[in-house]
Amino acid sequence: IMNVFRLMQIGLMLLCTTTISSLQCNHLPLQQRKMIENSLQLLDKMGKKFPQQCLREKMSFRFPEQVLKPRQKETVKVAIEEIFQHIFHIFSKNLTLAAWDGTAIEQFQNGLYQQIEQLEACVTKKQTHYFQSKEVNRLKVKKYFKKIDCFLKDKQHNLCSWEISRAEMRRCLQLIDKVIRKL
Numbered sequence: 001i002m003n004v005f006r007l008m009q010i011g012l013m014l015l016c017t018t019t020i021s022s023l024q025c026n027h028l029p030l031q032q033r034k035m036i037e038n039s040l041q042l043l044d045k046m047g048k049k050f051p052q053q054c055l056r057e058k059m060s061f062r063f064p065e066q067v068l069k070p071r072q073k074e075t076v077k078v079a080i081e082e083i084f085q086h087i088f089h090i091f092s093k094n095l096t097l098a099a100w101d102g103t104a105i106e107q108f109q110n111g112l113y114q115q116i117e118q119l120e121a122c123v124t125k126k127q128t129h130y131f132q133s134k135e136v137n138r139l140k141v142k143k144y145f146k147k148i149d150c151f152l153k154d155k156q157h158n159l160c161s162w163e164i165s166r167a168e169m170r171r172c173l174q175l176i177d178k179v180i181r182k183l
Contacts, residue, residue: 025122029183032080035115036177042108043170046100050167054160061147061168064140068179074123076183079137080176081119086145087169088112094152098162 067079091109148165155161 028077028118028122029180031118032115032180033177035111036173036180039108039111039173040170040177042104042111043166043173045104046108047098047163047166050163051160054163057155057160057164059151059164059168061144061151063168063172063175064137064144065175067137067140068175073183075137076179077119077123079141080180081116081123082138082141083172083176084112084116084119086141087172088116090145090148090152090165090169094157095162096157098157098166099159100162 067083068076088109091105091112095105148168152161152165
C-alpha cells in the first residue's frame with residue numbers, strides 16, 4: 001500500500017511538472033518580450049552614451065535576418081535560442097576594458113541564461129524535418145557572431161570594440177523582439 005501511495009505521489013508530481021512547463025511554453029513569447037525589454041534596458045544601463053571617438057570605427061556585421069523568417073515557429077525558437085547562447089558567450093569574456101556597470105552586466109547575463117533554459121525546455125529537440133533548415137540557420141548565426149568575436153579580438157577588446165558590439169546586440173535583440181511579436 002505504501003508503494004502504491006508513493007507511485008501515485010510521484011505520478012501527480014510529474015503530471016503537475018508537465019502541466020506547469022507546458023503552461024510556461026504557452027507564455028514563452030510574452031516572457032521573451034519582457035526579457036528582451038529588460039535586456040535592452042540593461043544594455044543601456046551597462047554603459048553610457050555611445051562614445052563619439054568610436055563612430056569612425058563602426059563596423060557592419062550584417063545580422064542574418066532570414067534565420068528569423070522560417071515558416072515553422074519551432075525553427076524560429078531554435079534560432080532565437082542559438083542567438084541568445086552566442087550573445088551570452090560574447091558577454092561572458094574579456095569585459096575588463098568595457099568599463100561597464102558590473103551589476104547590469106551580471107543581470108543581463110542572468111536574464112539571457114534564464115531565457116536559454118526556458119527555450120531549451122520548450123523547443124522540441126526531436127524534429128528531424130527541421131534539421132536541415134536549423135543547421136543552415138545555425139551556421140549563418142555562428143558566422144555572424146564569429147565576425148563580432150573576431151572584431152573584438154582584432155581590437156583587443158578595447159572600449160570602442162565593446163561599444164560597437166553592445167550597439168550591435170541592441171539591434172539584434174530589437175530584431176528578435178519584432179519577430180516574437182509576430183509569433
